[in-house]
């Protein structure tokens with residue numbers, strides 16, 4: 379839910395990076411953090427363990443510029459991928475304005491990706507949101523790896539009707555990271571009605 383504060387002329391919105399554990403969500407957010415003007419970003423905040431880099435979530439606040447004369451602040455979150463953090467994922471999804479679904483292109487991670495995509499739909503429904511109502515972009519990440527599936531095969535699974543914009547990424551090198559982020563932001567901004 380985009381929050382508009384007309385008194386201080388500020389719009390707040392929330393983007394969530396969703397996907398299976400180790401698909402590259404934190405890597406996307408870290409790349410964004412490292413490559414934007416420090417004047418436009420707040421502190422990146424992550425709760426991590428030694429084994430998986432994100433325990434509950436990552437959080438990065440960014441100032442994007444102005445929209446219709448109002449400052450646009452974006453809160454970027456990622457969720458923890460492991461199955462048992464379901465309630466924290468649902469909490470992070472609450473009030474989100476746009477979703478980037480990060481697919482791990484490695485063949486052996488397809489089941490985990492599919493489970494995560496279904497989990498996203500379930501958790502949105504539990505928050506009374508239908509996936510179709512919310513801007514969503516799909517990112518096929520880790521396409522640099524030799525065991526990566528072809529984009530056609532992944533599209534068949536996650537985007538057979540080509541309803542969503544897709545990006546072929548290597549977040550580790552920053553490939554398609556900003557294209558993905560700009561696209562989801564463009565979709566969210568389009569929906570802002572003030």
Ligand SMILES: Nc1nc2c(ncn2[C@@H]2O[C@H](COP(=O)(O)OP(=O)(O)O)[C@@H](O)[C@H]2O)c(=O)[nH]1
Nearest residue numbers: 399400401402403404405431519520548549550
């Ligand atoms: N080869 C390759 N490794 C990646 C890529 N993106 C992320 N990784 C690595 O995959 C691991 C998990 O990434 P992370 O961002 O922590 O995943 P998260 O659980 O979705 O947040 C890390 O070791 C990253 O360096 C990529 O595009 N290519």
Ligand SMILES: [Mg+2]
Nearest residue numbers: 403404431432
């Ligand atoms: Mg992470």
